[in-house]
Amino acid sequence: MNRLDDNLREAKQVDTLIDAFEQAFFPRYNTRLVRGDDEPVYLPANDVCAFHKIVFAHGFFASALHELAHWCIAGKARRLQEDYGYWYCPDGRDEQAQRMFEKVEVKPQALEKAFSIACQRAFQVSTDNLHGAEPDRAAFTQAVDRQYYHYCEKGFPARAAQLINVLAQTFGGEDAAAQAQKQVA
Template identity: 50%
Template sequence: MHQIADLISIFDSTFYQSHNTRLIKGEHEPIYTPANEHTSYHQIVFAHGFYASALHEIAHWLVAGDKRRLLEDYGYWYCPDGRDASQQAEFESVEVKPQAIEWALSAAAGFDFNVSVDNLNGEQTCRFDFQARVHQQLIQFLDDGFNPRTSALLNALSKFYNTPWPLSTAQFLWQHPQELCNGV
């Protein structure tokens, strides 16, 4: 049901002309590269053809402002898996907005969403505490409205996948399982 070619087509038809940006299936780690002397368009390269990876990388692009979209990987430094507690807290703080948008994109596409703490070999953290922060941000976006690029893609995904539009907070009811975070 969720073909990567469909997502690429939806993204390109929504943003290629207006933002000179294309979604690219990569073979390795994801990366965002602005247009340069070798490629005339900006590229959101997602990992290994995975649908979830594409949604996540799109979400980062949707968060990034005009100036950030002119920088490789939006000018951010990525601290890889194996982060200590302080590094993990910083990682999670910058991932809240993109993952909230990714959750909305997933719902619009009728695709299951799971938060990612992306630190299998580092300090243990409670995924549900992070999910609660992502959920709170998602509800805030739903109440305040998404930026125009995000709204355009959410609408395009909802039309293609025939999911409810507009999105509502009722679609995102979630209860924090406190008992699962004791001991982490």
């Protein structure tokens, strides 16, 4: 396969992901997954747009899964605020800021791992700090894995479990129950 074929296949899978999310979640949550041209952002409904938007970066499938993970964790009040009311510390973080970043990213990235498995896609943690302090990628990967196994053992958040099942049906990977069962065995 050449790069053009890969790009077309990726774009089709992104369209499929957007459609699957729309069908499963828009009626209840008035939320759409939107392909963005720049950095990801969550935008609540307002006077200009009647629905909430999960905007993922540059049309990348992995970015969509990551932003969906943040949405699955955010509570109702947070989902009424731009970017869930969080301040994002951009690339170039010092060691302390990077540790804080990793601390709050463990749960979303554990969900992203589950979503990736449901989509039959490879998962890699993202330390997202190319121009700052060198992160301890191995330790962060272990923390994400521990949280993933915790979710498998104790249960995924409700919207995350629903999304895992939708993704598994759509892309042929393992649903939430299968992922949990595999970890117990």
